[in-house]
Amino acid sequence: MGGPEPLPVASLTGGEVLGPTGRPTRVHPTPAPLYQHGPARIVALCNQKGGVGKTTTTINLGAALAEHGRRVLLVDFDPQGALSVGLGVQPGQLDRTVYDLLMDASLAVDDVLLKTAVAGMDLLPSNIDLSAAEVQLVNEVAREQTLARTLQSVVADYDVVLIDCQPSLGLLTVNALTAADGVIIPLECEYFALRGVALLMQTIDKVRERLNPQLHVDGVLATMYDGRTLHSREVLARVVEVFGDAVYDTVISRTVRFPETTVAGKPITDYAPSSPGATAYRTLALEVLAR
Numbered sequence: 001m002g003g004p005e006p007l008p009v010a011s012l013t014g015g016e017v018l019g020p021t022g023r024p025t026r027v028h029p030t031p032a033p034l035y036q037h038g039p040a041r042i043v044a045l046c047n048q049k050g051g052v053g054k055t056t057t058t059i060n061l062g063a064a065l066a067e068h069g070r071r072v073l074l075v076d077f078d079p080q081g082a083l084s085v086g087l088g089v090q091p092g093q094l095d096r097t098v099y100d101l102l103m104d105a106s107l108a109v110d111d112v113l114l115k116t117a118v119a120g121m122d123l124l125p126s127n128i129d130l131s132a133a134e135v136q137l138v139n140e141v142a143r144e145q146t147l148a149r150t151l152q153s154v155v156a157d158y159d160v161v162l163i164d165c166q167p168s169l170g171l172l173t174v175n176a177l178t179a180a181d182g183v184i185i186p187l188e189c190e191y192f193a194l195r196g197v198a199l200l201m202q203t204i205d206k207v208r209e210r211l212n213p214q215l216h217v218d219g220v221l222a223t224m225y226d227g228r229t230l231h232s233r234e235v236l237a238r239v240v241e242v243f244g245d246a247v248y249d250t251v252i253s254r255t256v257r258f259p260e261t262t263v264a265g266k267p268i269t270d271y272a273p274s275s276p277g278a279t280a281y282r283t284l285a286l287e288v289l290a291r
């Protein structure tokens, strides 16, 4: 997202500090305050493997970007509604969701939009209704562009839109990739982390070729890292070997604090503001803004 080149910590301290990725840890500059907002960069959080940290990253990266003064819109694009739940919304009690926006062109985004407890961060919530969209959209003209069209009207109001995808590569995810400028791929530091990633990359390539020429991978985020185990370190080393500089320096460690935040219905930056998990997502936000 532009910004000055980060400085390696080593050049600031005179010593070499290697991060978990094996590269020197860099300090990313605090972004300049914004005096006007938009147009938003739209980023899809995508991996068809379940439980890798897509939703956790959407909430906490979004909240950290909002702390940096960015106007953030989160789009819950998973019928499970985990993003909505994680922000304290009861999906079953919603009158209108992102599903209605996709299906009814006469609705405005404002009719569905919810403010979150985080200043500057809004939510387009979802619930199980969205599972019907996959089937219903199949018969639509330009069915892959439905979300992109929906978001067009609000791009000017936000700096970042984060789309939390469901764990599949179906039509909803293709809609998210068609609407997006970039993709962040969370990978859990576990044995099967890389399984299926080739298929995800092929899907991204196809969407770029056929639907959305500007789409590219913003970065690969290692999640649920446990530096005490050789296994976790080996998986991360392999991820860096495969994806190189695409891997964010910031690595999200495994901590029970994240499941706790879901129960609390808050981002970790609110729930445990000085925890290492909150710090990690703040650092990630700086890195995302600097890229």
Ligand SMILES: Nc1ncnc2c1ncn2[C@@H]1O[C@H](COP(=O)(O)OP(=O)(O)OP(=O)(O)O)[C@@H](O)[C@H]1O
Pocket: 049, 050, 051, 052, 053, 054, 055, 056, 057, 078, 082, 165, 166, 167, 223, 224, 225, 252, 253, 254, 255, 256, 257, 258, 259, 260, 262
């Ligand atoms: N860094 C972490 N450390 C420990 N637990 C985590 C971490 N990140 C996420 N979790 C927990 O792991 C579970 C899965 O995370 P999350 O829901 O973010 O993944 P997801 O990729 O969105 O899953 P799905 O594919 O089902 O949508 C949740 O219970 C979450 O609280």
Ligand SMILES: [Mg+2]
Pocket: 054, 055, 056, 078, 082, 083, 164, 165, 166
């Ligand atoms: Mg999820």
